[in-house]
Amino acid sequence: MTMPSSIASPRERDPVDGDAGLAVATRALSKRYGRSTALKDIDLRVPEGAVYMLAGENGAGKSTLLRLLLNLERPTRGQAEVTGLAADRHGARVRAHVGYVPEGFDMGSRWMTVGRWFAERAIYYPNWDAGYVATLCRRLDIDVARRISHLSKGQVRRTQIVAALAHRPPLLLLDEPSDGLDPAARDTVLELISDHLSQTGCTILASTHLIYELDALVDQVGVLSHGRLTAQMPRDGLRETLKSYRIRGPQGWETASDIPGVLHRAQFGREHSWVVRGDEADVVAHITRSGGEVRDVATLNLHDAVVHLMRQGAAS
């Protein structure tokens, strides 16, 4: 009996336990280049059907992590399982399951036309949907008769995005997908990805440092900082646990240092503004006990929440 390719047989599965329902799962994944550590002990968990935003500052290791998932590089330590397949043992099959938009703008043979480049891709991906490609090209205004060497950065990125979607993969790995795009093209690409998501129910793992771009789609967030995954949670969880507190303290009130999870402190006279990660009731109780009066508690938008987490990661 043949199995659907999106479900790996037990033999092919990595011995990472408790990963049912995960499109991507890594355990203690680490990568070193000589003496420098690019990634350390990454335990990434991307649920099937999720839109997972991997945020992090430049050089945090986002692109390296995506390349490890595709077995384009070998990890120094740890394991990665992608769509139920061990990435190190089934690299080719993993790549067949994935639509990947790489960080760079290299499209290989620069003498080719975009149409020829797509035709080559169609051979590598037996499920390539030429009709879908034509539709995407129209929407993204891609001229398939144009030579790759004559494409601008934005046009290359649009072409790469079409190629990633064309075989309707169960997992999209997007590395800075909007890099090089003008605002109009950026909106169109996000629309396309959104449509693709609703049509296919695929999983998306997108790395970016422009958080606001994926705001409308994201339901899972991970923050990479200096090669470490410093936060990973559902968006709702982020909303629940990361809040901004407006506090009024008595004259000369010393901010209580024993309150855990404070990511940001600002003071304007007797008004204090904190961003704290933790249970709201606990945080309010802590502040009240130390003499402060919580005037207002507000949830943060995705951008602010992730930026605070990134700063915390960088500081730690």
Place this chain on the structure above:
Amino acid sequence: MNKKIRHEPPRAVAVFQLHLGKIGRILRPELIGLALILSPTALMALGLLMSRDAALDYPQELNFLLPVGAFLLPFRLWSKERLFDRGDFHLMPVERRKHILIRVCAGAVWALGLAAAVVLLFNLLALAAGSPTIGTGVWQWLVPLGSVATAYLLGSALVVALRHPLRWSAGLALAFVLLTAFDLVAFPRPMTQALVSGDLGLEPVLTGGASSAAWAVALLFWFGLGLTALALASLRHREA
């Protein structure tokens, strides 16, 4: 829903056919150049034949020129593929080592096809002129193809093994020439002799040697060496 779609790597045959076509497009300038050189040659030869005063022997120099071209061919074929970087070639859903070997095979078809065409052309001209051809034995017709295949394998092994194969090759060749010219290092004479004109040397592979048996043994040795070198070189790109 895409989960019901099978997402499998492509068949090796399909990838092979793709590379066969792609290499043809890569080599288009060289093919045009070759046609431009060979067409006037053939026309001139035909003109001489018409005037019936031609002696058009098969040029034995081809037995050296063709392997040299075959050795250099992989440098041309892989020059844009960024084998050691994060190029587009690596992103494809084919096991990297297998992918490389498929492309090497496609290149071999081109190398052998072109060599066969050139050998055939000059032999046909020689036949038409009543001049000596490459030889009377079938094996003698296979000599240039054997040397081309071997040279192509050795060139491919270098390109697949080294990040900067051209620099390494040119550097080694230059070092050899300089060391020899200035008598800085005396390479052991028996060694160089064995390598060039010995029973298992390059000469029998290129020229056919004294007999078909001598040629076959030398060819087997060098062809095996090429295959082994390529297999080892490709290990650098294995995934698992």
